[in-house]
Amino acid sequence: xxxxxxILSKPSIFKDNSVLSPHYVPLxxxxxxxxxxxxxxxxxxxxKNQKPRNLFIYxxxxxxxxxxxxxxxxxxxxxxxxxxxxYLNSRIYNSRYRIMQKIMKQFIPELEKSGFGxxxxxxxxxxxxxxxxxxxxxxxxxxxIKDLDELVYTLTRANDEIKGGGISIIxxxxxxxxxxxxxxxxxxxLYETEMVFPPYTSNQLQHILLxxxxxxxxxxxxxxxxxxxxxAITAQESGDARYALxxxxxxxxxxxxxxxxxxxxxxxxxxxxxxxxxxAAETIATLPFNHQLVLxxxxxxxxNGSKYARLEGFNEEFLFSGEIYEEYENLTKKVHKKARSxxxxxxxxxxxxxxxxxxxxxxxxxxxGHTTLIKLGGSPQDxxxxxxKTILL
DNA sequence: CCTCCACAGGAAGCGCAGGAGT
DNA sequence: ACTCCTGCGCTTCCTGTGGAGG
Numbered sequence: 001x002x003x004x005x006x007i008l009s010k011p012s013i014f015k016d017n018s019v020l021s022p023h024y025v026p027l028x029x030x031x032x033x034x035x036x037x038x039x040x041x042x043x044x045x046x047x048k049n050q051k052p053r054n055l056f057i058y059x060x061x062x063x064x065x066x067x068x069x070x071x072x073x074x075x076x077x078x079x080x081x082x083x084x085x086x087y088l089n090s091r092i093y094n095s096r097y098r099i100m101q102k103i104m105k106q107f108i109p110e111l112e113k114s115g116f117g118x119x120x121x122x123x124x125x126x127x128x129x130x131x132x133x134x135x136x137x138x139x140x141x142x143x144x145i146k147d148l149d150e151l152v153y154t155l156t157r158a159n160d161e162i163k164g165g166g167i168s169i170i171x172x173x174x175x176x177x178x179x180x181x182x183x184x185x186x187x188x189x190l191y192e193t194e195m196v197f198p199p200y201t202s203n204q205l206q207h208i209l210l211x212x213x214x215x216x217x218x219x220x221x222x223x224x225x226x227x228x229x230x231x232a233i234t235a236q237e238s239g240d241a242r243y244a245l246x247x248x249x250x251x252x253x254x255x256x257x258x259x260x261x262x263x264x265x266x267x268x269x270x271x272x273x274x275x276x277x278x279x280a281a282e283t284i285a286t287l288p289f290n291h292q293l294v295l296x297x298x299x300x301x302x303x304n305g306s307k308y309a310r311l312e313g314f315n316e317e318f319l320f321s322g323e324i325y326e327e328y329e330n331l332t333k334k335v336h337k338k339a340r341s342x343x344x345x346x347x348x349x350x351x352x353x354x355x356x357x358x359x360x361x362x363x364x365x366x367x368x369g370h371t372t373l374i375k376l377g378g379s380p381q382d383x384x385x386x387x388x389k390t391i392l393l
Numbered sequence: 394c395c396t397c398c399a400c401a402g403g404a405a406g407c408g409c410a411g412g413a414g415t
Numbered sequence: 416a417c418t419c420c421t422g423c424g425c426t427t428c429c430t431g432t433g434g435a436g437g
Contacts, residue, residue, distance in 0.1 A: 114422070346401070408424095409422105
């Protein structure tokens with residue numbers, strides 16, 4: 001029989017593993033001094049009650065964009081007399097209405113409930129900022145906003161009506177291509193200033209890891225070669241600092257499980273595989289139900305191979321869009337739910353592709369006219385196992 | 394050539410939840 | 416209590432597209 005005492009008294013190599021979590025904002029961000037300074041300079045105008053220029057920040061995931069902005073935001077909001085910087089994740093607040101609502105909720109809590117018209121929120125916003133307030137709205141993952149053109153238009157137009165205050169936008173994105181999908185007017189407005197965050201190099205990652213390991217792990221419990229390896233692996237793959245941190249955290253957990261006192265290269269190598277699966281598991285777990293069902297259908301068919309492809313003498317690696325929908329319908333019956341229409345099923349596929357869980361290619365020379373060929377991003381067995389637990393009761 | 398297949402994706406509109414105004 | 420409004424997820428309907436097969 002194991003007791004909690006036993007577990008707790010086991011020597012831990014962690015001192016404080018929250019330091020290694022992706023949500024932790026460190027007091028100083030290495031290698032981002034110039035970027036932080038630039039953001040501060042832009043934002044500082046608001047402290048003199050002048051409207052700062054809009055800013056657009058581009059950089060790959062885990063290159064410190066969000067961290068840097070949050071860093072500046074903390075400073076700004078602690079100095080600030082009247083103005084306010086608000087952070088919004090556009091994955092959650094993904095429409096003009098929701099963003100306006102969230103902004104206004106900061107000032108007037110009663111506006112939290114839906115049902116208020118957009119003009120109503122707009123009036124309140126103008127009324128509020130006209131008392132000499134500078135509002136800086138940070139829109140993280142700005143490419144997720146469905147009606148961004150309208151939002152930018154609304155906010156820029158609001159500036160014309162506000163007397164004695166202003167609203168500025170800081171947009172953050174890791175999708176370079178989305179710039180071209182914007183309406184030219186909102187593009188020029190949003191891109192008044194543009195910043196690029198380069199991915200971290202192997203040496204920089206080493207430094208970052210070292211800094212966090214010192215705080216998060218007990219002294220001397222991570223071999224320096226393990227840190228170097230984690231940095232090298234990450235730099236080669238993406239330069240994503242979050243990935244590097246996950247890697248070292250997982251390596252620590254693996255070492256801990258094996259009752260080791262020191263994290264070495266071997267643990268990092270093992271962690272590498274686990275992190276891949278964990279990352280996928282995380283996105284899959286937060287997926288809405290129907291998305292999960294579609295994904296499960298794809299995984300299921302991937303394991304059994306494509307019937308259509310076999311019939312037509314195609315590469316069995318790919319699945320046909322049509323057969324996946326059929327399987328999806330089967331699944332919904334099994335869980336006694338109604339299937340969504342084909343139209344929405346297509347939207348689900350788009351979403352899944354956006355998340356990198358599947359890849360799609362148009363069939364080109366199709367036997368049955370046109371179709372889309374679909375392939376799973378990860379290992380079908382892993383994904384199927386993951387989903388089996390969450391879907392079927 | 395035309396027509397059909399199997400799909401992509403836009404447009405309209407519906408039901409619902411939750412307001413406001415009367 | 417009632418009517419009307421809004422945003423959102425969704426369905427229904429529709430047009431478009433490129434190759435296969437007649």
